[in-house]
Amino acid sequence: MTASPATLDRRQVEQMVRQVLRDRLGGASPTYHRAPTDNGGPNPLVVNVSARHVHVRPEDLEVLFGPGAKLTKLKDLYQDGEFATEQTVNIIGPRNRMIPNVRILGPARDYTQVELSYTDGVFLGIDLPLRISGNHEGTPGCILVGSHGALNLQRGVVRAERHVHMSPADLAHFNVADGDIMKLKIDGPCGLVFERVKVREHPKVKLEVHIDTDEGNACHLPSATSMQLIK
């Protein structure tokens, strides 16, 4: 059964287009797998893979997408208030190679930051420093290209340090503090133990581990049979 064109209003059309976009862009979204496991605590343990992505500050967004440009939501991420946007940029590095269609995550931040895997860094020719978000001292830059123009980003290109977001209840359950290092054990055919997972506290955050695509692929997260955070 097909709906008659006459019964579709603008809102319905927009919803359909967004759904098609979501389906098609699934592989390019920052999160491609989620594997909950029981940790005995107050909240479920979720491990998410962050694919390469970009955060932007408002003035850089205008360079890339034109005066007055605002981030528009494509879909919500796991953390409340965080979202994948409809905007993507091309990343160009010193080897004159480009990674196209890298998604910007919202909302806008105070800084522009590009989070890549080491695999991406080798491809682009960028020696990525390992950093927690926002720590850009001594980090390299790159060229970002949006639909309006190019941005010569001076710094902010990093590999994100593995980390776990925890609320105060989670800290109490695992008996750890902000900045502590934990282990994450992934069982399965490509099982491994990540030894350095940094604890990051936020008052209202959901319990969530973030690893990058190299790490998610090394342990082949989709075939993981169980996962465990260990102090």
Add this chain to the structure above:
Amino acid sequence: MTASPATLDRRQVEQMVRQVLRDRLGGASPTYHRAPTDNGGPNPLVVNVSARHVHVRPEDLEVLFGPGAKLTKLKDLYQDGEFATEQTVNIIGPRNRMIPNVRILGPARDYTQVELSYTDGVFLGIDLPLRISGNHEGTPGCILVGSHGALNLQRGVVRAERHVHMSPADLAHFNVADGDIMKLKIDGPCGLVFERVKVREHPKVKLEVHIDTDEGNACHLPSATSMQLIK
């Protein structure tokens, strides 16, 4: 001081050209990092990253590079008799994307096999099975393109299972047998423990762990401070 052209024979010229090729092609060679560590045993422990590569059987080599084509050596690998060849192929998968310039390793084998990382598999659209070399039951194929023509490979595209090559002396030192599973602990800023490293015995092999680029990048092997094989 520069040598006069008159003093260069064909052999010297060939050596110089090969050296330049080696230097330039370093990033595309199957091994980009080696980090020895003391394990107390009879042989040094070497961990090597196998970048994506291809093994070929003679009849497929002729399809790709023409009648009578033979593999020619670019440089020796760590294991005696194994070498990177001067031949490369392009790999095309179901998403109509291509990975160019993938090196063939010699000598020729009884089967053609393509070893990729999961990152490569996602890019190409191939759901890679995890296999030990030569086990191709139920594995997918791909298209390989050489300088002479294209090969419709029916099967043999895999992610290689992590493994460690051991001689009888190494087996005795670690007190393990062919087929056993060991752990590999990598210390450093991206430290982790690979939990499933399969032991593979050969009478005259050098002690060597093979992991792929996802795994080598997940632990950032270049910044590793120590490594240890654990039973």
